[in-house]
Amino acid sequence: MRTVVIGGGICGLAVAHRLARAGTEVTLLEASGQLGGLGTFFPWRDRWIERFYHCVMPTDENLLPLLDELGLRDDVRWERTSMGMIVDGRHYPFNSALDLLRFTALGVVDRVRFGAVSVLLRRLGKGKDLDNLRTEDWLRGLYGDRVWQNLFAPLFGSKFGAAFGDVPALYLWQRLGRERNVAVRGYPRGGYKTIIDALRASIESHGGVVRTSAPVRVLGRNHVELAGGETIVADRIVSTLPLPALRQAADAEMTPLLPQVNLRYQGVVNALFVLRQPLSGHYWTPVLRSGTEFDGVVEMTPLTGPVDGRHLAYVMRYTDRESPLFAEDESVIAARWTEQLRSLHPGADVEEVHVFRAPFVEPVYPVGYLAQQPEVEVAGTPLLLATTAHVYPSVTSWNSSVGLANRVSEIIVRTAASMSPDGEPVP
Numbered sequence: 001m002r003t004v005v006i007g008g009g010i011c012g013l014a015v016a017h018r019l020a021r022a023g024t025e026v027t028l029l030e031a032s033g034q035l036g037g038l039g040t041f042f043p044w045r046d047r048w049i050e051r052f053y054h055c056v057m058p059t060d061e062n063l064l065p066l067l068d069e070l071g072l073r074d075d076v077r078w079e080r081t082s083m084g085m086i087v088d089g090r091h092y093p094f095n096s097a098l099d100l101l102r103f104t105a106l107g108v109v110d111r112v113r114f115g116a117v118s119v120l121l122r123r124l125g126k127g128k129d130l131d132n133l134r135t136e137d138w139l140r141g142l143y144g145d146r147v148w149q150n151l152f153a154p155l156f157g158s159k160f161g162a163a164f165g166d167v168p169a170l171y172l173w174q175r176l177g178r179e180r181n182v183a184v185r186g187y188p189r190g191g192y193k194t195i196i197d198a199l200r201a202s203i204e205s206h207g208g209v210v211r212t213s214a215p216v217r218v219l220g221r222n223h224v225e226l227a228g229g230e231t232i233v234a235d236r237i238v239s240t241l242p243l244p245a246l247r248q249a250a251d252a253e254m255t256p257l258l259p260q261v262n263l264r265y266q267g268v269v270n271a272l273f274v275l276r277q278p279l280s281g282h283y284w285t286p287v288l289r290s291g292t293e294f295d296g297v298v299e300m301t302p303l304t305g306p307v308d309g310r311h312l313a314y315v316m317r318y319t320d321r322e323s324p325l326f327a328e329d330e331s332v333i334a335a336r337w338t339e340q341l342r343s344l345h346p347g348a349d350v351e352e353v354h355v356f357r358a359p360f361v362e363p364v365y366p367v368g369y370l371a372q373q374p375e376v377e378v379a380g381t382p383l384l385l386a387t388t389a390h391v392y393p394s395v396t397s398w399n400s401s402v403g404l405a406n407r408v409s410e411i412i413v414r415t416a417a418s419m420s421p422d423g424e425p426v427p
């Protein structure tokens with residue numbers, strides 16, 4: 001039984017790795033010249049650096065066992081990291097009760113309420129139908145109008161745009177479970193490329209095939225067609241592509257069979273600054289109402305230490321792939337965002353700026369999404385879907401992609417076991 005996996009990001013790689021190890025014939029097809037998807041990297045001096053900031057969390061219950069299997073778990077360097085906050089141009093640490101008491105971006109009463117509710121928030125959400133509750137309704141009710149307006153709307157709205165209030169409260173609740181202000185975070189020695197390389201080596205050593213620069217142009221019922229016309233027939237096809245991209249590739253027979261759910265996706269524009277000096281020392285600093293287009297700063301130094309004597313800081317703006325910013329020239333964004341970074345950190349000693357963008361990061365989930373979430377198996381076809389639309393309510397991350405890959409590959413291995421070698425069901 002032959003499986004074709006479309007997409008060589010972490011999800012596709014993890015599916016192919018599982019299938020190859022289980023002795024199932026598998027071919028992975030990646031459109032670009034590089035494996036890793038959103039976790040890809042670019043060469044810098046004598047090393048590789050991620051295009052988009054990435055870190056591992058100690059709660060990554062699917063990713064960490066995979067790293068174990070690859071012999072890489074001990075290569076993760078763990079550090080305790082902190083959070084800052086920039087509001088109206090003012091810098092605040094945002095990690096302890098004392099920090100909150102000094103957080104003058106909110107009035108005294110709101111600070112106390114913020115602290116008390118935040119401590120209880122995870123518990124307050126338990127047993128509630130948060131998937132059917134708008135985030136805005138939930139948070140306004142608990143924290144009050146001012147905290148919603150001054151803090152949450154700009155803070156989390158940066159991820160989903162104006163629609164943030166409409167995203168199910170369940171998404172936020174899950175996110176709070178994964179991330180905390182003061183958090184131990186991990187980063188693999190040698191970067192994420194080490195994980196990608198190890199997955200490729202594992203797939204190939206178990207007889208699987210990995211092809212880069214192999215974009216799937218047409219998805220048929222039991223075949224895919226590559227740019228250039230090559231056709232590959234398969235008993236199972238796993239697509240890790242965002243649903244809009246998959247729809248574009250589907251042929252006339254497959255189009256009506258694909259999930260009809262219509263999701264808007266957020267993309268991202270992100271700039272990596274190579275600096276001669278660190279900025280704040282916080283890993284994560286949201287930036288609110290401070291005259292910048294980017295919504296946050298992620299400094300890697302607290303996690304990785306200086307890299308070749310330099311400090312890496314990412315700034316990011318989640319945005320629609322149709323937005324004017326997404327279409328703008330990289331050098332123009334780099335110049336403007338350098339000025340904006342300097343307005344926050346006047347001494348910022350910028351050596352280089354690299355701008356990267358990705359059109360599909362994750363869907364903007366609608367309220368009640370659990371009832372509309374497409375199935376992994378597309379009924380009546382050999383197609384399985386393993387996309388960011390399927391990881392909800394988990395947060396989009398390498399961890400949730402690996403969890404989904406585990407689910408999908410188990411289905412394939414189970415069906416393969418019930419088939420004879422010529423593809424017929426075993427009675």
Ligand SMILES: Cc1cc2nc3c(=O)[nH]c(=O)nc-3n(C[C@H](O)[C@H](O)[C@H](O)COP(=O)(O)OP(=O)(O)OC[C@H]3O[C@@H](n4cnc5c(N)ncnc54)[C@H](O)[C@@H]3O)c2cc1C
Nearest residue numbers: 007008009010011031037038052054055215216396397398
């Ligand atoms: C700015 C940013 C920061 C993030 N930070 C973190 C973090 O700290 N920790 C964390 O765990 N996660 C983080 N993530 C999320 C994480 O990167 C994603 O959830 C994960 O990489 C998704 O993997 P995937 O394989 O599902 O999709 P993708 O990585 O998008 O992979 C899809 C692959 O399919 C390929 N493809 C597309 N079209 C075709 C085609 N027609 N034929 C063949 N191949 C095709 C693409 O080239 C791509 O390689 C972050 C993401 C972003 C953007």
